Every structure is written in structure tokens, then in C-alpha cells.
Amino acid sequence: MSDGIYDDVIRTESERMNTDRMEMMVEIYESADCVRDHDFRTETNTHQPLQRTDGYIYQSSLYFISSEEKNWAESRRFCTERGADLIIINNNKENEFVKKISGGAGVWIGLTVSDVEGRWKWVDGSTLTSRFWATGEPNGSKKENCAVFYSSGWYDYPCNDAFKCICEKNILKDQQLN
Numbered sequence: 001m002s003d004g005i006y007d008d009v010i011r012t013e014s015e016r017m018n019t020d021r022m023e024m025m026v027e028i029y030e031s032a033d034c035v036r037d038h039d040f041r042t043e044t045n046t047h048q049p050l051q052r053t054d055g056y057i058y059q060s061s062l063y064f065i066s067s068e069e070k071n072w073a074e075s076r077r078f079c080t081e082r083g084a085d086l087i088i089i090n091n092n093k094e095n096e097f098v099k100k101i102s103g104g105a106g107v108w109i110g111l112t113v114s115d116v117e118g119r120w121k122w123v124d125g126s127t128l129t130s131r132f133w134a135t136g137e138p139n140g141s142k143k144e145n146c147a148v149f150y151s152s153g154w155y156d157y158p159c160n161d162a163f164k165c166i167c168e169k170n171i172l173k174d175q176q177l178n
Contacts, residue, residue, distance in 0.1 A: 060170055063087065071162055075163070084167040085168060089130065104152075108146065109165075134153025144158055
């Protein structure tokens, strides 16, 4: 057999895979309001994060920051009423991303002490694995059972204090990658 037949088979398969990927990306983008409403004709050649006043897309999630300060429970309710939850920071790259979008200001994240004092858990019930606590934190004084993000690290605060919050909504939730 000649190499031309194999080249045709490879080219056809590659085109099919590209079409499948493109269709999946269109479905993902159409599911996020900030993307659907974005005018790509105004983009420059330099990379800019896709954003509106109400959201940022990073990896497979849409992030948005509240405009009002609330306590931790009210902040979580704010997020869940919008189909999201308080952010779960999974790794250093996501932590660095949060530094950029928060401007270094204190914001609630989805981390709190569970029923057993001293055991920090994320809002989805998962155990804390990546830790970006500031020096000396968590110090646990005055029943500081909720976590606030600052660019210098995470701090434990009383859950009734008021901060803005960062919500995270997974935009790939209903998508299946093949």
C-alpha cells in the first residue's frame, strides 16, 4: 500500500477529531453567559482573560466576585443561588489566578472547619490537600472557622465577619470529554 492511502486515513480521522472538539467547545462556550455575550471582534492579538464585570473563565470554570460584603454563610448562599459555590482552590496555579482576579483584597473561599475542630474541609466535603496559609495561620483564635483569601495567603476568620466572596461554577459539568 502506498503512503497516500495512510495519509488520507490520518487526514480524515484528524478532521473528524477537530470537528468533534470544535462542536464540544461551542457547547461549552454557549453554556457560559459571559462567553456568549462577548464580542470577539474587539479582541486584540495579545492574550487577555475573557471577562466581564461579572465573571472570569479559567480552565473549566467560571468565576465571579460578589460586589457586596457578606458573612460566610450569606456568601455561600449568594453563590448557590447563582448555580455556583464558593471557590475551591485545587492547586498553586488556581491560587495565583485568584490573586490576579481578587486584586489582593480579602475574599471568602469555600473552606471551613468541619464539625471536628481543626479539620478544614471544602464546601464539597473534600479534605484540604493544597495549603496556602499565611505564616502563623490558621491560628484558630476566637472561633475563626472560615477561610479568607489574601494575596499573602489564607487566613482563618470568624464566619460572621463580612467580606466579598469568589464563586466558582464548573462549566464542563455536563460535558463529557471523549
